[in-house]
Amino acid sequence: MADETTQIPAQQQDWPGTPSKLTPPADHGETSYTGRDRLTGKKALITGGDSGIGRATAIAFAKEGADVAITFLPEEQADAEETRRHVQSAGRTCVLLPADLRTEEAATDVATNAVKELGGLDVLVNNAGFQMSHQALEEFPGEQIERTFATNVFATFWLTKAIAPHMRPGSSILNTTSIQAFQPSEPLLDYAATKAALNNLTVNLATELGPRGIRVNAVAPGPIWTPLIPTTFPEEKVEGFGSDTPLGRPGQPIEVASAFVFLASDEASYVSGTVLGVTGGKAVF
Incomplete structure (x- = not known):
């Protein structure tokens, strides 16, 4: 993982960004993560799997013994191929499903294809997200509000609706929320609202799906070093990113992935309706 004393320098990328241009590089667990057979035989769909927390x-998951399918936007094909290379190097299958999940039809197609290609599904990780910052309420475009909610909330609902009928008892659904749901910042008005909605949806789905033996939980990351940061904030806001946490640094994507591993594993067999914070010390309650 990155040196804890490393500070993020000013930088910017065009959206949707790529991990290959991050300075310093992000840690996705390529060499730092050691699997312990906690997900052996499981099959997982991970949205937004081309980079960041999804990658x-x-x-x-692959190092823990799971086969995976990942979604990504078509323009992120090269990054998705890199994710697949690392999954395959761990000896597991990685199915690539390019899709824009902002319609119910697209989400349903992804669900159908993931179940078909993997031969079933035990874990759904609703991770794909969109954000764009603005300094004043009047600057938020209407089309951005629609895109943020469609990507973050509607797609989560549609995928869960489509995949839950294929899940057996012991399966799990995991949502990526955010510290923004608890400590919202004004430049991310719409994004923060979607993450609060996902917290509510997580708890509600846990009640709805619990009788079927399906667990539903969420992970709320704090400031994590991914391409989302330099693509959605001005350079001066990127500099020193994450240094305001109690731990004094940003988190790495693999540090969030470790939480997803726990919640997807049988070790969390009695954990449902929970939001687990990975925030560097920022409060999640």
């Missing part, structure tokens, strides 16, 4: 989760 790290795919790599960690």
Whole structure:
């Protein structure tokens, strides 16, 4: 993992960004993560698996013995191929499913294809997200609000609806929320609202799906070093990113992926309806 004293320098990328241009490089667990057979035989769909938290989760799941399918936007094909390379190097299958999940039809197609290609599904990780910052309420475009909610909330709902009928008792659904749900910042008004909605949806789905033996939990990351940061904030806001946490640094994607591994594993067999914070010390309650 990155040196804890490393500070993030000013930088910027065009959206949607790529991990190959991050300075310093992000840690997705390519060499730092050691699997312990906690997900042997499981089959998982991870949205937004081309980079950041999604890539790290795919790599960690593979090293724990799971086969995975990942979604990504078509323009992120090269990054998705890199994720697949790391999953395959761990000896597991990685199915690539390019898709824009902002419609119910697209989400349903992804669910159908993931179940078909993997031969079933035990874990769904709703991780794909969109954010773009603005300094004043009047600057938020209407089309951005729609995109943020469609990507972060609607896609999660549609995928869960489509995949839950294929899941057996012991399966799990995991949502990526955020510290923004608890400590919202004004430049991320719409994004923060979607993450609060996902917290509510997680608890509600845990009640709905519990009788079927399906667990539903969420992970709330704090400031994590991914391409989302330099693509959605001005350079001066990127500099020193994460240094305001009690631990004094940003988190790495693999540090979030480790939480997803726990929640997807049988070790968490009695954990449902929980939001697990990975925030560097920022409060999640």
